[in-house]
Amino acid sequence: MNSASVRERWGVGLLLDRWGWLVASVLGLLEAKESAAREAVDRAREEAARIAAVLEEAERVLERLVIARAAVVEVPAEPADQAVDVAEAGAVAAAVTESPVPHQGGRLARTVLAPDCQRIISVPETEMAAGRDKARAKDLAAALGLEVAPAKVEGVRSRAKRLAERGWITRHQSGEFSTMRA
Secondary structure, three states, rough: OHHHHHHHHHOEEEEEEEOOEEEOOHHHHHHHHHHHHHHHHHHHHHHHHHHHHHHHHHHHHHHHHHHHHHHHHHHHOOOOOHHHHHHHHOOOOOOOOOOOOOOOOOOOHHOOHHHHHHHHHHHHHHHHHOOOOOHHHHHHHHHHHOOOHHHHHHHHHHHHHHHHHOOEEEOOOOOOOOOOOO
16 A cells, blocks of 8 residues: 555655655654644634624614613603603604603693593593583593493593692592593
8 A cells, every 4th residue: 555545645744764664754744733733723713703793783682772772861851841841742653542741841732642631631621511520430431431440430430530649640549530630
């Protein structure tokens, strides 16, 4: 067996020594180790590229979260007059049912509220015009055209309490509600 066929078969350069023994050549061993090292470097580069892509995506997510946090911090820090100007300019879109109730600073237009909340506020005003200064949750539900069932009354009471907590109407200890003027 000559050294060329041995090299093809095992990938290592072998030589015949003076006694006829096949001996691995130093050059052949170095070539084999170099080839293995190149493969390891290629695998490491591929892994580094994968990690760089993962890092880039993680940095994008972090940047979006930092921007979101900064925006949330800025909202309460805005002067009240600036928020009112936006509402008065008509920039506030039509409210959606089940939307949160903003705190009434005395200047917000009723149109910032969800339609159900606007209707609840109008009932005490109607009652006041009729000579009654307060309305119970049951009366509110009936005036809104809802069935006077416990589930419906409790839903109206819950919304009316939220409106009272946020300064849109007044809640009395008797459980009745009235406009802020009363």
